[in-house]
Amino acid sequence: MQESATTIAIGPDQPSSRLLEKAVLGAGAQIGPLAAADGLIWIGTPAGFPATLPASVRWVQLPAAGIEDYFAAGVFEAHPGVEFTSAAGAFAHSVAEHALMLLLAGVRYLPEHLRATSWQQREFFPHVGSLRGKTVTIVGAGGIGRALIPMLVPLGAHVIAVNRSGRPVTGPGIPGDVETVPADQLSRVWSHTDHVVVAAPATAQTRHLLGADELARLKPASWVINVARGSLIDTTALVDALARGVIGGAGLDVTDPEPLPDGHRLWTLPNAIITPHDSNPPQLRLAAFADHVGANVARFVAGEALLAPVDPRRGY
């Protein structure tokens, strides 16, 4: 081991995590005590964060994507010379994979297949679709949307990404020519959209972004996937569209209301797939965080810009 190797501490001390240790070592750093560390991977609580840090510590990786509790605990104020990074974006992969699963299951008619107890090939043939050559509109080009695009491209889908600015969406695995539409022109995409994935934050502007009018402009084979927040879709309009066959179906990891109450009509519609907001389950989060840590340690070792830097003035 070179004397000049970057030293990373993982804290609090116990229990440590083999996954995190592998991520740090794999990124070319060594693991050492906080007293001698250049960087700290924090896996504890905001309240437990050290009141003082050794002068050698230049960077702290926090374990959460939303870090309002660290602001409330005064962590950033207490360490003004230290660069902090959050886990923003680290957990998008699992949600994007879930969205892809719901979309493929819908397009390929899996719900009816699972109900069948006999070999109905001729009955099912006309209902089995493909994403190849279809246009998938992703509303929201944050972490989830940007993780989903590279998954859709090899399936031969054409992607329309919708973001606030309309500036072309970029990121690892995203082709340079992805069609990007600003949110204020969303109304012009519905008529040439085959399927919709809702992955935008819940705000006053995005509430009921998909209502009766928008659903009516989709196609009888269109699937609508929601992995963001239930409020982005008008549930009453969606139930009506599903029941009347205005669209092909809906795959919902989030609902409005949520939790979806027993006896709600969405539980009974054959073309609705409900998953109870479990697209990013706890046991997948550590592995995702370890990947994020590995990427950031590698950048730290190389002196490159870190992922998900915290800007204390902006509050995230």
Place this chain on the structure above:
Amino acid sequence: MQESATTIAIGPDQPSSRLLEKAVLGAGAQIGPLAAADGLIWIGTPAGFPATLPASVRWVQLPAAGIEDYFAAGVFEAHPGVEFTSAAGAFAHSVAEHALMLLLAGVRYLPEHLRATSWQQREFFPHVGSLRGKTVTIVGAGGIGRALIPMLVPLGAHVIAVNRSGRPVTGPGIPGDVETVPADQLSRVWSHTDHVVVAAPATAQTRHLLGADELARLKPASWVINVARGSLIDTTALVDALARGVIGGAGLDVTDPEPLPDGHRLWTLPNAIITPHDSNPPQLRLAAFADHVGANVARFVAGEALLAPVDPRRGY
């Protein structure tokens, strides 16, 4: 239009296909009558194939992947100076997409979700998995396997491709470092395999390739997907492994026996997903063929080697 443009005929004359016409035009050729054509896209039957072709015709694209009926009809013998191409490989995309759908639906616990009529988030959390960081062994690296690999890579799965030679699998979208294992060393992959996709041809060597011994070496969360032929898996051993929880589940587009008879135990197991050999339904085949035609016309125009050339001496 340049006088020198390549002319492609589509035959028999009626009914023509807008999709095929778009594919030909989009590849830089013009469409014209057979009498003036450089190439012919044939969408008729073997028996209906023209007894004579104009001397200008240098290439014929056939509409089938398996072309034994064209041999039987004497088509190749009758036109010794013409290059023929089949549609081999053209239909692999849909089957690969289906395999991906079955695998994702299994790993993410979709069958149980579809049976639920209440919000069981805590019960479902531990069962929702991800392909990220998991090893997917694809047995058979023909068209389906080669189409599936690029779909799995952006999901963060590690792929082991198994083929006869063990020579590294290559193709569009396939990373250069895909692990490739020769079929005669298949026994050494099971212990580090998370999921299996069976996509190999049915031969005497591949019969019951997955039996009780192989299934026992997989993991309790492993899913086994079969989109090839039912005979590659020992059904009795599979039913036993599914019922006892030796593996997580099975997604089967093909079965043994096939069709799967009413009342068969596979219809009743909650961790078996059955689709009745409908991964490549008729209505998707024309679009897939049009893509193949577009690729081959572009190669023909450019004077490049064509996809899926027929070698009359080898019989395929």
